[in-house]
Amino acid sequence: MNIQQELRDAARKLLAEGGVDQIIGWSSGSLPMSSTPLFAATKEEADDLIFDATCGSNLTVYFTKDRRQIARDGKKSGVVVKGCDARSIVLNLKENQIKRDDVVIIGVPCDGIIDRSKVEDKTGGREVLEFSDNGKNISVKGRGFDIDIPRTEVLSDSCISCVHPDAGMSDIFIGEPRGEQKTKDQYLSVEQFEELSAEERWERTKQEYSKCIRCYACRNVCPSCYCNECFVDQNDPQWIGKTLDLSDTIIFHVIRNLHVAGRCVECGSCERACPMDIRLLLLNRKVAKEVAERFGMETGVDPDAKPAMSDFREGEKQDFIMG
Amino acid sequence: MNDWQPKILAILCTWCSYAGADLAGVSRIQYPPNIRVVKVPCSGRVDPLFIMKSLQSGYDGILVSGCHPGDCHYMSGNFVARRRFAVLKPLLEFIGIEPDRVQFSWVSAGEGERFAQVVTKVTEDVKKLGPAKRLVKQV
Amino acid sequence: MIRLEKDGFKNFIEELIAEYAVFAPVMKDGKHMFGNISSVEDIDSSRLNTEMSPKEIFFPHSEVLFEYDEDGIRVADGEKKPIAVWGMRGCDARSLRMLDKVFGGDGERPDNIKFEDPYWERRYGDSLIFSVACNEPLSTCFCNWFDSGPHDSAGADIFVVDIGDAFLMDAVSGKGEEFLKGLSGSGKASEKDKKKAAVIAEEAVSLLGKKTDLGELNDKLKGLFHKPIWDSVSAKCVNCGACSFTCSTCHCFDIQDESRKGRGKRVRIWDACMFPIFTKEASGHNPRSLSKERVRQRVMHKYSYFVDNHGEFLCTGCGRCISVCPVNLDIREVIREVLAS
Ligand code: SF4
Ligand code: SF4
Ligand code: SF4
Ligand code: SF4
Numbered sequence: 001m002n003i004q005q006e007l008r009d010a011a012r013k014l015l016a017e018g019g020v021d022q023i024i025g026w027s028s029g030s031l032p033m034s035s036t037p038l039f040a041a042t043k044e045e046a047d048d049l050i051f052d053a054t055c056g057s058n059l060t061v062y063f064t065k066d067r068r069q070i071a072r073d074g075k076k077s078g079v080v081v082k083g084c085d086a087r088s089i090v091l092n093l094k095e096n097q098i099k100r101d102d103v104v105i106i107g108v109p110c111d112g113i114i115d116r117s118k119v120e121d122k123t124g125g126r127e128v129l130e131f132s133d134n135g136k137n138i139s140v141k142g143r144g145f146d147i148d149i150p151r152t153e154v155l156s157d158s159c160i161s162c163v164h165p166d167a168g169m170s171d172i173f174i175g176e177p178r179g180e181q182k183t184k185d186q187y188l189s190v191e192q193f194e195e196l197s198a199e200e201r202w203e204r205t206k207q208e209y210s211k212c213i214r215c216y217a218c219r220n221v222c223p224s225c226y227c228n229e230c231f232v233d234q235n236d237p238q239w240i241g242k243t244l245d246l247s248d249t250i251i252f253h254v255i256r257n258l259h260v261a262g263r264c265v266e267c268g269s270c271e272r273a274c275p276m277d278i279r280l281l282l283l284n285r286k287v288a289k290e291v292a293e294r295f296g297m298e299t300g301v302d303p304d305a306k307p308a309m310s311d312f313r314e315g316e317k318q319d320f321i322m323g
Numbered sequence: 324m325n326d327w328q329p330k331i332l333a334i335l336c337t338w339c340s341y342a343g344a345d346l347a348g349v350s351r352i353q354y355p356p357n358i359r360v361v362k363v364p365c366s367g368r369v370d371p372l373f374i375m376k377s378l379q380s381g382y383d384g385i386l387v388s389g390c391h392p393g394d395c396h397y398m399s400g401n402f403v404a405r406r407r408f409a410v411l412k413p414l415l416e417f418i419g420i421e422p423d424r425v426q427f428s429w430v431s432a433g434e435g436e437r438f439a440q441v442v443t444k445v446t447e448d449v450k451k452l453g454p455a456k457r458l459v460k461q462v
Numbered sequence: 463m464i465r466l467e468k469d470g471f472k473n474f475i476e477e478l479i480a481e482y483a484v485f486a487p488v489m490k491d492g493k494h495m496f497g498n499i500s501s502v503e504d505i506d507s508s509r510l511n512t513e514m515s516p517k518e519i520f521f522p523h524s525e526v527l528f529e530y531d532e533d534g535i536r537v538a539d540g541e542k543k544p545i546a547v548w549g550m551r552g553c554d555a556r557s558l559r560m561l562d563k564v565f566g567g568d569g570e571r572p573d574n575i576k577f578e579d580p581y582w583e584r585r586y587g588d589s590l591i592f593s594v595a596c597n598e599p600l601s602t603c604f605c606n607w608f609d610s611g612p613h614d615s616a617g618a619d620i621f622v623v624d625i626g627d628a629f630l631m632d633a634v635s636g637k638g639e640e641f642l643k644g645l646s647g648s649g650k651a652s653e654k655d656k657k658k659a660a661v662i663a664e665e666a667v668s669l670l671g672k673k674t675d676l677g678e679l680n681d682k683l684k685g686l687f688h689k690p691i692w693d694s695v696s697a698k699c700v701n702c703g704a705c706s707f708t709c710s711t712c713h714c715f716d717i718q719d720e721s722r723k724g725r726g727k728r729v730r731i732w733d734a735c736m737f738p739i740f741t742k743e744a745s746g747h748n749p750r751s752l753s754k755e756r757v758r759q760r761v762m763h764k765y766s767y768f769v770d771n772h773g774e775f776l777c778t779g780c781g782r783c784i785s786v787c788p789v790n791l792d793i794r795e796v797i798r799e800v801l802a803s
Contacts, residue, residue: 190417193417194417198416198419198420198421198422199419200419201417201418201419202418202419202420202457203419204419205418205419231372239372239376240376241460245460247379247458247459247460248379248460250418250458251372251375251376251379251458254371254375254414254415254418255371255372255375257414258371258407258410258411258414261407261410262410283414283417283418286413286414286417287410287414290409290410290413290414291410294406294409294410295406308406309403309406309407309410310403311406312399312402312403312405312406314392314393314402316402316405316406316409317409318392318405318409320408320409320412320413320427321405321427321428321429322426322427322428322441322444322445
């Protein structure tokens, strides 16, 4: 039985007898190579559930922010989660954004999510009209082209060095767990960037972030960014300007990264959401690396651990303090 | 360029480092006049946004100083702050901000001498870097 | 109708650049958008629709309205040369006409107040727009819903069809006619050329999806304001500004002062009804505090209020919001859902 059918059956069962009001999952999107969030409240709707390499959005976001009226407030929701998404659930449970009793976690094993912008680069911008994925290659067709691309070349940055592809915390697990991935290269992109001179790093930072149009899609799809009022939206005092001034833009991103320090699960939703294809994860990864090396923590992996930035050890390394 | 004097913002916790600065003053210990002091209740009050904002408005250097670990008036304020700075500092370096622009120290109320040394060191470091440009906003 | 050989294109663009500040689709840091070009090599026509809409040429994301200091107020100078845009798509050319109803002086307004935004006017007022017909529309294109199509010349000064070895150009406005008169290196289009263009147009139309009749849309929407439909329509929206900022017709803005001691500037900055702060009042109260209220506003403004005020939908069917939305909230599905309710 394929995982999709298993998923639908589980969802039907939860809706029928599990006391669950809705299943939050993905269904096919309106475009080729896309998926869209689905809030299935009936058995028929549950038959639209899918899980494949297009199911990138981290659905935990529907438990937070003002979207919470959808998933919370007296409703019991089943939610389908990949490895990274499950870590978001763990974090949000710890931070009291979700009540454990309000959620049934349906875990799936993940083979990585396709980054549409990488596929577009491969097709030279020509529109993809058909898409399929055999687990090793994806094939994309459009007017005047029909190409196979190795998956590894179009996977999201977040998935290239993913360590926890299976939902770590789940009530129901669908399919075969892939197990923890041993990767030496978890922080490869960070290390490569660190090698560059300060001058060069600044040039790259400028180049990347000057593309930002301040649409906040990155922030809004992030399940860790749930402040009732984000610091960029505060206007009394107004902390940062709203124009495309580069220093304002960079400050927005640096502070957002610090706000999700020890709370980012590296799901890559922000990067995939960005309409300007800014390689946002590099900074998240850098922060994750510091958090891991300094505090020995990974977000949302240990359900009992406090989030890194609200915790401390007295004897911690403080090499950055003036001697 | 030789007579260029950097502007440095010193964010000091009221219980230790500010008192240390005070002691340096009453003991008439000399240190460079480049710092502008902002007093905060605790280093734990220092939001990274304060630091970014100061860089943006043209400070050439930032010094944040609080009580030594274990001496925080509020028990754990500086421990929490330390984690924050431990991530902020490498992140700023990562995006290409010069490491010496933003510095952190622990100075107690009894360390007037040390306060002077810290300020001297930070001033010299920042002088070597020259005026800040990278995050400065032109209005 | 005029025929310009592709061999003569380089020359044509050079002549254009001599007289105008020329904008055309370019690839900038991997993104396809309109940019000020300095030679024909800068043009990149590899994609049909630019990812950012050309509204930013005339209505930039952040625009300094004026600067001030102790000596007084200064308004920044406009472009020295008039603007010409090569490679605009029909939908985008039409979007400028819509925006002109808001910012331009000639717009019909229900209140009969004439207002002309000088910053818009000095760019759009004497601009020259070359619409290049779409020979291969995308699956996200739905211009046909708005009684337009891939070979619609509306909104252009000069309408261009790419017939392979040459461009056929037709004047649509007086300005366009004037320009074509003085154009060197071109000949008259032959009957054969015209036939070829007609075949291409027919093919292009056939590639579009099925048209939905929008005749009832405004009336439907009027009755739906308080209905629960907005709960389901908005459920997946995360209220970012991606759709509004890439949209060719969204035009809401904020005005802020950025000042330092003794000097400052007043800036106009894109804003979006999707952001909670957009409607937040000084008291702290927000009349559109919920996601669904903001989604409703976006839909209502485009397909009802603007129709009441200016006689047409504030949407061209360019499809940018569809391809950019991180949760695939497809505006076509919203419209269909509204019509079906
Ligand atoms: S910051 Fe980006 S990668 Fe991290 S949790 Fe948020 S959306 Fe996911
Ligand atoms: S999604 Fe991209 S363009 Fe939008 S605010 Fe985030 S980084 Fe900027
Ligand atoms: S419709 Fe899509 S792009 Fe627009 S605000 Fe909602 S989530 Fe963002
Ligand atoms: S609403 Fe969407 S389709 Fe309509 S003009 Fe705006 S971006 Fe284009």
